[in-house]
Amino acid sequence: MNTIDVRGLTKRYGPDTVVDDLSFTVEAGHVTGFLGPNGAGKSTTMKMIMGLAAPTHGSATIGGRHYRDLPVPLTHVGALLDAGAIHGSRTAHDHLLALAVSNGLPTARVGAVLERTGLTSVARKHAGGFSLGMRQRLGIAAALLGDPQVLIFDEPVNGLDPEGIRWIRGFMRSLAHEGRAVLVSSHLMSEMAQTADHLVVIGRGKLIADTSMTDFMAANGAGTVLVRSSEPGTFARLLTAAGATVRDGLESSLVVSGMTGAEIGRLAAYHDVVLSELAPQQASLEDAFMELTKDSLEYLGATS
Template identity: 60%
Template sequence: MIEAEGLTKRYGERLAVDSLTFTIRPGQVTGFLGPNGAGKSTTMRMILGLDTPSAGVVTIDGKPFTAMDNPMREVGALLDAKAIHGGRSAYQHLWCLAQLGGIPKRRVDEVLELVGLTGVARKRSKGFSLGMGQRLGIASALLGDPKVLMFDEPVNGLDPEGILWIRNLMKSLAAQGRTVFVSSHLMSEMENTADHLLVIGRGRLIADCPVHEFIRKNSELAVRVRTAEPTRLAELVTAEGGRVTTDGDGTLLVTGMGTDRIGDLAFDHQVRLHELAALRASLEEAFMEMTRDSVEFQAAVPAGAVAPEVAR
């Protein structure tokens, strides 16, 4: 378990992390989300004792990371997959870490097999692709068989098979009762992987809840309706307080009214429906809505470009 109380970090006049208080519990994958510059990396570095908090405390299973007798056996972390000596092979890199942590040599072979690098274990890591470097970083995090695991952008550079692999790995680690904390900008992947979310913006905590609750609270239910009488149905829905947009081919997008009410309304007025479907908002849509005022750098839509729909 990771617990933070009033965690704060200042760099001169800049407040990077502002009084964060949270608990990351074992047995689930906790996703860590926020726009660029929100303070995610700084927070993770403070958890690992790489940066000293300006105020507040953060502990892992009740004690600071720097107070652990054998940190590799208690916490595994991937913050920068490129932090590897390019002249060493994958095996040499892991064996050096194992010796530092008092970890048996057989464990090196175990994690190399687990991450799929057995075939290139003796090759110098400077020739590794980005995805292979990520796998080696994950192997390093798993080396001590720790109870707490932290990953910063773990799927960066991985192909679809690798992404599915790390997703299943994180879920299996959490199912074993471990604490799994993962930061990522890939919303679709977080939606498929995380059970719980911490969301920060401009250094402040703005959400701490299960994924499904975050989506529900920060997006509006929409209903797609196809009918031969779109104009008539749109008038009926609007009169009942619903909001309607159309894509021009007879398909209506209704907000502010559920499928049951729309179906009853169409039946009562003898409007034939060809499709009536509730559209589930994505984590990406909910995240964009929640963090709209917390984005540090906002780009304008280029002239002539079509802005994407926010909700469908």
């Protein structure tokens, strides 16, 4: 099957455990977003899947086989882990041609992937002069050379302009619609919200969530309610006593979680508190992610 299976994956460097007993599956036909704070172990996990790092314990397989056991790896799995891993003095065409020939792939695939990634017009230009965004596209083209059914992308939108980000979003979706398994990490939560079907979230090397985007938002992304009152301090105390969590918002507003808008309205009516605004706020994926991973941050800056 065209899946990635990670089972009990652990990686230690000396006394440090970077990936800790991690298990999840990337299914065919889905874009799986791989999320976690800096230092969570995402890149190390991807390297172990690709055979670039040896697990201390556990396993990572592609279609039931370890990467090292795949006869022609590029025909099974394609990956972009480092957009800078190109020979700068080669043209985009020659970079891909060298990969195709060395892996026994049809040279016709070079033109096909250049066209699909929008690089045909710069195929004869030296890759060393490419912007980071163009190198990202070239790395994606290389990942597609063998027409694999499993694809792994580490931060593929780095360096892309808004048009490029929009392109990569549609591109990832199209790969999944073709029945491929797509694993993609990104720090752009707004893009993951529009791209991923499924989420795997890790923190400090441990699994935090493995769920559909819909279920993740339902479980972790409950919205807040913006409240404005002529008596914000008094009403904040009433809300807290009723079990809500209250923080100060902009312009003397209150941001309330733990109670619905209807419950807040009833509480205000009971205590004869006049509300000038009562507006449910839809939580974003970023809000949900930050709340879920707040205890897994490697570095936490001070806030004013």
